[in-house]
Amino acid sequence: MIKIEGKGVFGGIAIGKIALKDNKEDPVKRTRIDDVDNEMKRFERAKIQAQSQLEDLYNKSIKEVGEVNAMIFNVHKMMLDDLDYIESINNMIETENVNAEYAVACTGDNFSEMFATMDDEYMKERAADIKDISERVIKCLLGKEDELLQTDEPVIILAEDLAPSETVQLDKDKVLSFVTKFGSTNSHTAILARTMNIPALIGIDFPLGIHGKTAIVDGYNGILYIDPEADILKQMQEKSDSDEQNKKLLQELKGKENITLSGKHINLFANIGGTGDVASVLANDAGGIGLFRSEFLYLDHNDYPTEEQQLAAYKTVAQNMAGKKVIIRTLDIGADKQVDYFNLDKEENPAMGYRAIRICLDRVDIFKTQLRALLRASVYGNISVMYPMIISVDEVIQIQKIMQEVKDELKLQGIKYEDIEEGVMIETPAAVMISEELGKLVDFFSLGTNDLTQYTLAIDRQNSRLDNIYDPHHPAVLEMIKMTVENGHKGGAWVGICGELAADLTLTQQFIDMGIDELSVSPAFILPLRKEVRECR
């Protein structure tokens, strides 16, 4: 058995036979051409054909991997229109009397070299882009079709490298996984593999002569096993089977409604903490995002994120969710988080301290920046806002006053925004007790059951000594949830749960009986939860 370590690009186990991909470029012969005008026309035609292929790839990819990732093919199309690139090729044809294939190959190599020698990792990858598009034009010139894999059974492809266009065209019925020697985890190929859910490895220095051998790809640990030993095979097979079961669940439940046996509808949304999670949200068929934790914008920086930086993040998510609801929670930070530039005083009790909305109502400039970004992003999708740690009606009134000020400012500046739904987190006992009043002021509630349980039972979640008395199913907590739902509805607000309890399948029936409108969970829990909902009364 040979064991080679590299990097996993996407988790998953694949077991099968190796198909070594021939990465030989189409051999390009240099021939002398006298009719240079005709030759330049040949190039022009091939270029247009290549662009048409890229357009098809773009359209195909949008469905599989979303607009943001499919963009690379659009950029490839534009590269072919680059004047420097075209001029170089035409010049070579004209002045050296050579065939278009040779001119394209030389130009492609030269430009590719220019990028390969740049310091920037990202730019180095553009070298691969240029090679890819040049290859494509040469194929068009030679009248060759894009190669299709010739195999009867599904295989594991091993190659030196795979271009984005090759990745997207992989027929998932024929390809179990792919493994390359080169590539980076942020290359377009990697991004596409992840979005297409194909287990893949990069940086695997595989030896020669392994075509046809049995191999195992461990995408979780980044390992390739060739001619695996019996015990490894068994272990991996078991993992693969359990993955298969989960995938089946996915297939059965995707697209199905969240409806109980008695016909009650409930929204199942996802909780996320960053823009990179959106792919998972869509892959797991969530109806929307019930909690978008905005803290990553503040934690990942050395300084306050600007309005523009925030806008970019909110806009990306809104666009990628294509009209599905995105509920963004405003800054929920306290002294327990590492954000030096906030200059927060050390506190004895950060869970009950100067945090979240309290910071926002005190340092209104920070709050307004976030609200401005949210409102500006609202035109790109379906955005709602949610305020954390609420304890009083007065807080909500203050917030709404500030929100109105922000809207007025934007209007004055001629900046477009839409009126967005506003909600509050119900995570303090106080909020529960006044929920009837709160329900009249806002459009929705979301129950933060983790903190609510902590404050209600007066137990520190972090203190493991108290684990045996920390009962998330405590009747007090369930009663609070029931009360919140009733009061919210009285005031015309819909009510959801975004805390851990939402994913607790033993409580789903109870929540439905209470009349909960929405449950927001980690993406991986959406489909299991849907299954549960569909089996509830």
Add this chain to the structure above:
Amino acid sequence: MKKINHVIKDKVGIHARPAGMLVSLVSKFSSQITLTKGDNAVDAKRLLALLNMGVKYGDEITISIDGIDEEKAAEEIQEFLKENL
């Protein structure tokens, strides 16, 4: 002649996607549009040259626009830079 100065706020700098968008945008205009960073200047309508400049986060760039539609171009480019870079 119109000039726009801008400091790149996008953490990744001018990478393929915004570069492509910028080239798409400026190609609409008949004016001559140049992007300068330090001593280097490129025709902003040339995608590969633009990428090759390697404009990064924090870099200061100047975009010069010269032509009949320079007003409109300047306005749209300014907007684009604010939103995307």
